Amino acid sequence: MAPLQKRALISLSMGLALAIALVVVFVTRDISTFAADLGFRLIVYALWIGVPVAYLLLINLTRLSKLKQVDERDRLIKDRAPRIQWLAVIFTLAVWYVVLNEAYWNKGQIPVVYLTLIFISILVISALAESLGILIGYWRMNRNG
Amino acid sequence: MGRIENRIRRLRFDHNEMTQEELANRADCTRQTIIALEQNRYVPSVELAFRIAKAFGVPLEEVFQYKDSEG
Numbered sequence: 001m002a003p004l005q006k007r008a009l010i011s012l013s014m015g016l017a018l019a020i021a022l023v024v025v026f027v028t029r030d031i032s033t034f035a036a037d038l039g040f041r042l043i044v045y046a047l048w049i050g051v052p053v054a055y056l057l058l059i060n061l062t063r064l065s066k067l068k069q070v071d072e073r074d075r076l077i078k079d080r081a082p083r084i085q086w087l088a089v090i091f092t093l094a095v096w097y098v099v100l101n102e103a104y105w106n107k108g109q110i111p112v113v114y115l116t117l118i119f120i121s122i123l124v125i126s127a128l129a130e131s132l133g134i135l136i137g138y139w140r141m142n143r144n145g
Numbered sequence: 146m147g148r149i150e151n152r153i154r155r156l157r158f159d160h161n162e163m164t165q166e167e168l169a170n171r172a173d174c175t176r177q178t179i180i181a182l183e184q185n186r187y188v189p190s191v192e193l194a195f196r197i198a199k200a201f202g203v204p205l206e207e208v209f210q211y212k213d214s215e216g
Binding site (some may be wrong): 001002003069070071072073074132141142 | 173184190193
């Protein structure tokens with residue numbers, strides 16, 4: 001397994017664990033208390049900031065610290081990963097659009113907390129999808145060349 | 146459309162069974178790239194192709210060959 005591939009796998013695993021923890025926090029706590037409960041907000045901030053930080057440390061800073069571990073083939077795969085990232089972000093936005101429309105159309109307004117949730121979800125999905133894109137890139141290159 | 150094939154495996158054997166790791170170090174790439182090249186699953190850049198040929202001390206065309214689909 002290539003060093004970048006290993007790092008992408010670790011980044012994806014860590015990101016998924018943090019994302020699941022984030023969902024669990026939102027499910028177990030009352031979402032309407034988000035604005036009033038500082039503890040709730042701090043837990044959420046720590047969890048969602050963890051995903052892009054894990055991605056940055058494991059993937060993006062690799063090139064700077066250990067250039068020997070990454071060659072032209074790795075860079076090619078990494079440069080193609082944003083295709084998956086773009087699709088994931090668009091799909092997430094589409095899901096939010098449909099769900100919020102269906103849930104709040106009659107009320108004519110949505111709670112402000114959803115702005116935060118949309119932002120968090122896009123950031124988390126974006127970091128996860130790029131790691132996933134790298135892993136798919138290696139899989140496709142090993143399979144098809 | 147043709148394809149680019151290589152004789153890296155054969156050349157490694159001819160050079161005292163040079164390891165993939167050693168070739169990777171000489172050509173400044175990763176061992177995984179050498180594996181992909183030997184399995185014809187990756188076509189290198191011109192620069193890497195020259196570095197590999199230089200690592201073996203042979204001309205480029207002795208390592209890489211263009212195979213026309215018709216021939």
